[in-house]
Amino acid sequence: MKSSAAPKRAYRLGARARAAEQTAERIIAAFRRRIALDWYDVITLEEIALEAGVTVATIIRRFGGKERLLETAWDRFNQEITARRTVAPGDLDGAVRVIVDDYEAVGDVIMRALMQEERIAALKRVNDRGRAFHRAWIEQSFAPWLGELSAAARRQRVDALVAATDLYTWKLVRRDMGRSPQHVRTLMRQLLNGALGLAGARSGETP
Template identity: 35%
Template sequence: MKTRRYQMTARAASAQDTADRLIDAMLARFRTTSYPALRLDDVARDAGVTVQTAIRRYGTKDQLLAATAQREVQRIAAAREQPAFADPATAVAALCEYYERDGDLIARFEADAVLVPALADLARQGRAVHVRWIEEVFATRLGDDRELRLAQLIAILDVRTWQVLRRERALGPHNTRRALEALVASVG
């Protein structure tokens, strides 16, 4: 009986390891490859499995990308619970560090949500996490004109604003953070 339970546990662990490797491989490819050019064969090879295994586990490239995005949304939500994200004095710096690591990835997920229907809902979920975080952390800044100030903070702290400063205007990480902190300070 113990041997059979161990075999089932080992099989489940192996299946989870395969699923994790596929998601990790999809994430790595998605960081550098446009969605239309992304091939399931390449992702499977990177994960060390066959295409058939990837299809059996996730079905399609769209579904694998959706599973990858779902994991990333959960990771974002968990990161926003860290103390640096919860303190208005350190929140912008924490967000900028996060964007340095994952800002381009988030922007890619958002942009490709129009190509992959399963991503659209996840993009909405990610934005909802972001808005709730702003509402909680910057609650004291919202004041009487709550909706206007909330809209301003959402725009200021959006990944696209970070991209304009960091990528389009080529500000370094320090100056990008300073610019966003000054913009946040100007609200209320």
């Protein structure tokens, strides 16, 4: 007769692991809600614990503290951003579409993080990773216009493409000027055309 102890133990361990993962997800979600609304240095683990329905000790045991929780939440942000920014190299319309969609989804949260990076080293680190990701995305997405250039010309063109699609460009036009997402897309396409030496935006691409 075979013992059922091992399958039962495996089931209990699996259930425990799933419960721990669900707890971690609640903590991350609670932190993401708080950082979208508050300054990083005023957010407390007590607030996050209360919102997630756990204890502060649970957060510390799982993440070690608020800084590690920030890094974990930002890793999740980056995974989502990477998924939203999927576009074939050379697809200008697609690149404009996904970058504006991305900023519409998380632009305000990232801007809040950028506003705090001079005094919060942990935010400076995650923002630096975001800047590196954006530049790498530019180099991949606009590869057809970069391959034949010298190193200096390539760097200058990438700089122009980064500036044309930067979060601050979105923020200036979308938030400060109060324009529509379509207006931002049209403007970004015009800026990209200039950076790439192409003709102006096609007819019909109006705000």
